[in-house]
Amino acid sequence: MQVLQVQLEVGPDPAEVGRARRWARSRLAGSGIGDDEPLAETLILLISELVTNAVVHTGCPAVLRMLLGGPGVRVEVADSSDRPPSPRHADGEDTGGRGLELVVGLADRWGWQREGAGKRVWCEVDRAAKPDGRASAGPGEDFAHSREPRVYL
Secondary structure, eight states, rough: OOOOOEEEESSSSOOOSHHHHHHHHHHHHHHTOOSHHHHHHHHHHHHHHHHHHHHHOSSSOOOEEESSSSEEEEEEESSOOOOOOOOOOOOOOSSSSSSHHHHHOSSSEEEEEEETTTEEEEEESSSSSOTTTTTTTOOOOOOTTTTOOOOOO
């Protein structure tokens, strides 16, 4: 199966998050993942959180990449900040601090790595769905805790 990689440069402005969501929706639809599919909704939420983290917490431009067509969809956001992602735990009425918790809860795998002077934060969602609508991990993988990236060739 052929894998398509698409990318979007995102400016250091919170308004760019909406543009990234619209761009991602059109690319997902072009790859056969419809707007109304749970996979698309999950991916758009993950993209929104990762791009928001890059733009708001670093103040730097970022690059959003999606790899489509493999056993799942991989989303990557690279920025020029060397500060690692730091999960926060929001309290009751807090309006922020839940982004990485959502990524951990929704993605089959996620992680980050240094890239040049900056970093790349990534997550993957498998295409196969469980009966409850959630994506499922592959054989021998723990759905909630798998951190090993798949190889896309």
